Amino acid sequence: MDYLDGLNESQRKAVEHIDGPMMVIAGAGSGKTRVLTYRIAHLLRNGVDAFSILALTFTNKAAKEMKERINSIVGGNESMNITMGTFHSVFARILRYNSDKLGYPSNFTIYDTQDSRSLIKAIVKEFGLDDKVYKPNAVQGRISSAKNNLISPAAYEANVEIVSEDRMSRKPEIFRIYKEYAKRCFQAGAMDFDDLLYQTNVLLRDFPEVLHFYQQKFKYVLVDEYQDTNYSQYLIVKKLAAVYENICVVGDDAQSIYSFRGANIENILNFKKDYPDFDMFKLEQNYRSTSNIVKAANSIIKRNKDQIQKDVWTSNNEGGKINIIRCLTDNEEGRVITNRIFDIKQNEGADYKDFAILYRTNAQSRSFEESLRKLNLPYKIYGGLSFYQRKEIKDLIAYFRLAANPKDEEALKRVINYPKRGIGKTSMDSVILAARQYDVSIWDVISDFHRYPVSIGAGARNKMAQFALKIQSYAAQMDTSPAYDLANNVAQSSGILKDLYDDKSPEGVTRYENIQELLAGIKEFSVQQEEKDEMGTLSDFLIDVALLTDADKETEEDKNTITLMTIHASKGLEFPHVFIVGLEENLFPSQLSLTSRTELEEERRLFYVAVTRAEKTCTLSYVVSRYRWGQLVTAEPSRFIDEVDKSYVNIENDTRGRSGGRSLSGYQRPSEERTKGFGQMGTGNRNLRPVKETSSVSSKSKTGGGTTENLKVGFNVEHARFGKGKVTALVGAGSDQKATVFFPRVGQKTLILKFAKLTVVE
Ligand SMILES: Nc1ncnc2c1ncn2[C@@H]1O[C@H](COP(=O)(O)OP(=O)(O)OP(=O)(O)O)[C@@H](O)[C@H]1O
Numbered sequence: 047m048d049y050l051d052g053l054n055e056s057q058r059k060a061v062e063h064i065d066g067p068m069m070v071i072a073g074a075g076s077g078k079t080r081v082l083t084y085r086i087a088h089l090l091r092n093g094v095d096a097f098s099i100l101a102l103t104f105t106n107k108a109a110k111e112m113k114e115r116i117n118s119i120v121g122g123n124e125s126m127n128i129t130m131g132t133f134h135s136v137f138a139r140i141l142r143y144n145s146d147k148l149g150y151p152s153n154f155t156i157y158d159t160q161d162s163r164s165l166i167k168a169i170v171k172e173f174g175l176d177d178k179v180y181k182p183n184a185v186q187g188r189i190s191s192a193k194n195n196l197i198s199p200a201a202y203e204a205n206v207e208i209v210s211e212d213r214m215s216r217k218p219e220i221f222r223i224y225k226e227y228a229k230r231c232f233q234a235g236a237m238d239f240d241d242l243l244y245q246t247n248v249l250l251r252d253f254p255e256v257l258h259f260y261q262q263k264f265k266y267v268l269v270d271e272y273q274d275t276n277y278s279q280y281l282i283v284k285k286l287a288a289v290y291e292n293i294c295v296v297g298d299d300a301q302s303i304y305s306f307r308g309a310n311i312e313n314i315l316n317f318k319k320d321y322p323d324f325d326m327f328k329l330e331q332n333y334r335s336t337s338n339i340v341k342a343a344n345s346i347i348k349r350n351k352d353q354i355q356k357d358v359w360t361s362n363n364e365g366g367k368i369n370i371i372r373c374l375t376d377n378e379e380g381r382v383i384t385n386r387i388f389d390i391k392q393n394e395g396a397d398y399k400d401f402a403i404l405y406r407t408n409a410q411s412r413s414f415e416e417s418l419r420k421l422n423l424p425y426k427i428y429g430g431l432s433f434y435q436r437k438e439i440k441d442l443i444a445y446f447r448l449a450a451n452p453k454d455e456e457a458l459k460r461v462i463n464y465p466k467r468g469i470g471k472t473s474m475d476s477v478i479l480a481a482r483q484y485d486v487s488i489w490d491v492i493s494d495f496h497r498y499p500v501s502i503g504a505g506a507r508n509k510m511a512q513f514a515l516k517i518q519s520y521a522a523q524m525d526t527s528p529a530y531d532l533a534n535n536v537a538q539s540s541g542i543l544k545d546l547y548d549d550k551s552p553e554g555v556t557r558y559e560n561i562q563e564l565l566a567g568i569k570e571f572s573v574q575q576e577e578k579d580e581m582g583t584l585s586d587f588l589i590d591v592a593l594l595t596d597a598d599k600e601t602e603e604d605k606n607t608i609t610l611m612t613i614h615a616s617k618g619l620e621f622p623h624v625f626i627v628g629l630e631e632n633l634f635p636s637q638l639s640l641t642s643r644t645e646l647e648e649e650r651r652l653f654y655v656a657v658t659r660a661e662k663t664c665t666l667s668y669v670v671s672r673y674r675w676g677q678l679v680t681a682e683p684s685r686f687i688d689e690v691d692k693s694y695v696n697i698e699n700d701t702r703g704r705s706g707g708r709s710l711s712g713y714q715r716p717s718e719e720r721t722k723g724f725g726q727m728g729t730g731n732r733n734l735r736p737v738k739e740t741s742s743v744s745s746k747s748k749t750g751g752g753t754t755e756n757l758k759v760g761f762n763v764e765h766a767r768f769g770k771g772k773v774t775a776l777v778g779a780g781s782d783q784k785a786t787v788f789f790p791r792v793g794q795k796t797l798i799l800k801f802a803k804l805t806v807v808e
């Protein structure tokens with residue numbers, strides 16, 4: 047079969063467009079990413095050299111999948127030679143080849159968000175500023191936004207408008223912090239995430255021969271998720287495509303959700319200005335979702351004023367309605383959703399990987415983790431505290447970073463006295479102070495006390511010098527040893543492995559195992575590199591690690607697991623069954639977004655993104671009270687629930703007015719103890735109108751003793767064969783209502799109430 051047969055008429059036209067600028071703006075699930083993939087395959091089929099293609103994707107995982115798909119269409123492994131990945135990972139590599147021009151070492155460090163924050167914190171402290179006013183987060187946001195708009199420290203300081211904005215927000219010293227921050231990153235041979243784009247712009251601006259080289263190399267440029275590019279990214283793409291103008295961008299203005307990171311929807315409008323003769327393609331048929339989901343999503347997004355008109359339709363089945371579940375607490379939400387997943391899996395033979403739980407903030411994952419773990423269901427959390435952010439992993443990686451770039455100050459400060467080698471804080475403070483006075487990096491001082499004398503005790507000085515020697519010996523092996531050999535050597539001789547091995551507490555054992563896992567990962571990296579006939583240094587490995595996006599952190603055994611992630615990270619992905627949780631005012635939409643229409647519209651786009659991830663079923667949930675910031679707060683259902691057209695919605699367990707005195711049974715949840723007087727559930731139910739009345743349990747299911755009428759999650763029940771148990775979830779209504787019950791004797795069962803002989807017991 048011809049590969050073009052896998053496309054509809056409009057998609058095919060877009061794919062067959064080879065030369066000249068083009069743009070596809072189309073709704074979710076309409077095949078934009080598919081068009082991009084097929085278009086690359088089509089280019090290759092038409093004799094375009096793989097080396098001349100640059101494709102920018104939202105995650106590295108998406109790039110990997112795209113390559114596999116291209117290979118399956120074209121045959122062979124030509125896709126290996128395409129430059130493809132996220133903006134950050136593609137340009138980090140380009141910067142590595144050219145770093146000397148910018149005065150950076152080729153093994154420059156990439157500072158993660160935590161590194162940046164700790165550096166900002168240190169600067170605020172050194173400047174004697176109040177860190178309650180100059181909060182690292184806020185300052186970092188400001189610096190990041192400056193960089194993404196290509197505003198240098200000098201330009202920042204000279205910009206009257208910006209400086210007066212800072213003054214208005216009572217942070218007039220940000221320009222000084224920015225300047226010092228940029229200087230210190232440079233001294234440390236480090237770039238933060240924004241620098242990867244900022245410095246690429248500097249490189250292409252100040253070195254015409256470099257620009258020329260890449261313009262000639264990348265004759266075809268393709269960008270997915272174009273609506274979320276920021277100014278810095280826009281300009282890179284514009285410069286690279288300036289000669290051949292073979293540029294293809296695909297996106298959906300209705301899914302622009304990264305404006306807080308400087309993403310600029312105007313880039314879509316700029317495209318029209320930059321390439322007046324561009325060809326525009328529209329895709330309107332959605333292939334992903336049931337028609338109920340597509341229609342519900344349309345009804346959400348049409349409330350936004352700022353959008354390009356689109357008509358998305360589908361010929362897929364109608365499917366079920368969007369379910370809305372109300373829970374009392376976040377813990378109950380965890381249980382109910384988990385049980386629902388369990389049921390769908392049992393009844394439909396779905397795989398774990400068919401399910402996604404999407405939330406607004408990472409902190410919401412806890413209750414789901416707990417209940418998934420209880421039921422022993424495999425899951426994977428993307429984002430949040432990932433493997434690479436664990437202390438022991440960061441410690442060992444800090445050694446790797448130093449081996450690649452000894453000037454990396456954040457890494458140096460982290461491990462100069464770990465494992466303990468008797469270098470105290472006072473000596474370190476003196477060294478840091480001296481480094482500032484000599485205007486060099488800490489590394490310069492400790493590796494050459496003759497040149498940079500510091501008045502500290504001889505003992506401390508010796509220990510620091512020994513540490514420097516150790517790092518130098520690692521650094522010497524960087525370019526000659528395969529990643530795994532050096533990593534293993536560092537893990538042993540730094541003393542980290544021994545330190546963790548000696549700790550026999552369960553946590554210590556886990557940490558030791560984590561280090562082994564990291565080493566195993568590096569081993570795998572080394573083997574893969576060898577297969578490509580490359581050595582693969584530890585510093586190559588570090589780039590891969592530093593630029594993993596939230597959706598990338600997946601290992602082999604993660605493949606068939608339930609996905610937990612933020613909506614932001616879910617962009618571009620699809621799952622048969624999607625649960626969007628925590629639909630409450632001040633959480634989603636987020637409290638911070640309630641001050642302006644544009645911000646509220648961005649939250650609504652986020653909601654649209656979430657709903658359009660679903661293929662077969664989409665479930666929304668909200669709770670009446672939730673623990674936030676260590677306190678129980680009463681929540682109101684999100685306005686977004688109300689905004690979905692009622693014809694596509696099924697409100698499931700609306701139990702208003704029926705909660706009576708039996709709302710919370712004794713052992714239902716520990717939260718009850720935490721919340722005396724928490725009895726007025728339903729008060730938060732403000733805007734919700736039940737679509738259909740649901741009776742909790744058919745009263746005909748009376749059996750023997752207590753009846754199961756008004757059965758609720760948390761009730762103790764007894765079953766003739768299974769014995770005593772506890773209700774963990776209720777699903778459906780009327781004669782179809784089912785209860786999931788955990789029986790200590792036999793495990794969990796889902797029972798149809800009209801058949802099951804259940805008795806409520808105290
Ligand atoms: N012509 C087609 N025939 C069959 N399946 C298709 C066709 N076009 C797209 N699909 C499928 O529909 C789903 C959505 O496509 P794709 O992910 O490319 O959409 P998208 O527009 O990029 O979505 P998003 O806006 O969420 O990024 C995918 O599973 C894709 O394989």
Ligand SMILES: [Mg+2]
Nearest residue numbers: 078079080618
């Ligand atoms: Mg896509």
